[in-house]
Amino acid sequence: MTDIDPHTDPEDETALDRIASASPSRLGLGRSGTRPRTASVLSFRADHAQARDAVLTHVSEETIENAGLLKVTSLVSDQDEYLARPDRGRQISEETAEQIRDACTHAPDVQIIVCDGLSSTAVEANIADLLPMLTDGFEERGFTVGTLLFVEFGRVDIMDAIGEELEADIVVNLIGERPGLNTAKSLSAYLVYGPERGKPTATKSVISNIHPDGLPAIEAGAQIVDLVATIHDQQGSGIELT
């Protein structure tokens, strides 16, 4: 039984429409008895489904290949372990260390890594536009750019281990953020100067909320390039910046 449908019978219909459209929250949806209406429930479930899929699915080989990324992996071996053991997502094996030392440019000014993080969707949605912006931008400013890497099951701080092995000056980690119900496409860029294992989180700079409805890739790219230039000039990142 539907007691009320404020979409057809509110005290102030204009006001209700405005509330529903102005707020990003789920307002003015009405009810069926004490429960939400079926359409509201399904819309909520659809958003949650997209968020879950972003966490649980992998970045496609095609995306990795098209972006010209060399794929490596953290110590994590599957999705369950990734979620339960963030410590292992920050580390690489000795074999991986050897692999990247052999295959990658040594001691670049800027090393870019892409991590699936908590949203493969974010990587899929942003990388194709963002990466060329960054490599072009860095080269224009005269920075050498290292071999582009994709790290499967990577956490933010894996940038320290990789940067230390490659003796990079600066590492940029493009990583999928934990999805919300409003978007699963949000990516963050973490930047660190003088990467070494155990470097505190506070010494990392971050630009977040990179997605088509937030900070679009093209604007994010310009911001990241500028920030790398600042980090290079000041020889520090995060709280070390003035």
Next chain:
Amino acid sequence: MTPKLESTITGSCQSFESIREVLAKANEEKSGDELAGIAADSAAERVAAKDVLSQLSLATLRENPVIPYEDDEVTRVIQDVVDETVYKEICDWTVADLREFLVDERTNEEDIDRIRPGLTSEMIAAVTKLMSNIDLIQATAKMTITARCNNTIGTEGTLSFRLQPNDPTDDVDNIRYSICEGLSYGVGDAVIGINPVEDNHEQTKRLLEVTKEFIEEWNIPTQNCVLSHLTTQIEAVRNGAPADLLFQSLAGTEAGNESFGIDIDLLDDAYEFGKEHCTASGPNFMYFETGQGSELSSDSHADVDQVTLEARCYGLAKRYDPFIVNTVVGFIGPEYLYDGKQVIRAGLEDVFMGQLTGISMGIDACYTNHIQADQNDIESLAVLLTAAGSNYFISVPMGDDTMLNYQSNSYHDAAALWDIFDVRPAPEFESWLEDMGIARDGHLTSKAGDPTVFLGEHEDGRKQESTNS
């Protein structure tokens, strides 16, 4: 002297080095204890630890706090407040005796009230580890812990809700709309509480003013709160902001609190400040939030398991006679509570431990999108904890908090739970809902669910002055 810590309950002999290790390994399975490297290695070791724990005396737990008295001010708070007379009456009980006392049908609320002052957080955590989910629910249901701010929370037969009108840009109109929506579903009697995006005293003051103004214009028997850092709120109040409640996150170790930027001196000062300056009419004006795993996340867990640390948070909270304490149970992520099963267990443990500590306890039954849980899990938890007599739940529009990016109970869930369990909102608030025509005899009216009843001719949720005289 520490007794021999070994058990043969599963056939082979399992032994343990310390009380702290027994407490950790006796926990129900939690990913956070595994991440910390202190969980039982096998199901057999887990039950062996429970067996050892069941035979420890309360005196042994008192004498072996998980962090030494001289090393940690939270330990000192918990130990110093123990009523020695009551303690002497129960110190020879084993943890098994305490469990059987709590679940015994002859044990009533007064009996629990009588032993409470003799308990430490370690004892409370220990008995929790021996209790099944029904044990926890039944024992929690025996306890009534009330507190009074502008209204009264926790009385028998009531279930309250925090209205959480967060907005990703702290947009004042959107916050008011969400308040209108929540009130139209009958929620908001625990608190109208906002998590601000910006943690500064100007913003905190602004949001305290917005909420207080709304509460006063509609004459709502509830309290407001803006959940910025305690020092930020104090600065805002010094500058004239009206705050009914003062909020702070707590940890169960001194080091954990340091990572939150607080210590007991600061909390003591805030409490004295609140007595003087909070706009609340009742004696209880503190609001604390906790959650299993927060100490590990700041590397301040001292190899203590997350249930014991959570109990210690409540021991600390009690010092300030809070109006509400809230365990934010599924927010922290799957590395601490892996899935719906662990979240539900932790929720039952926390509300039980809070009430046994003697604080007004409620819960944010919630989950993030990277945990193996969904809305069904937290709806189940809300049903279980209404059965247990949780004082309140957090509620957000359609379960979706667009600022904190996680999901909790929906505004809708309040009336559903009132119906299922035949419970009511806080009495003063229920009268107000009746006066507003939103609820009658504990049920929503046809007017409920329409936020525009609060809009009138002013479209931003403020009453017109002419109707306010």
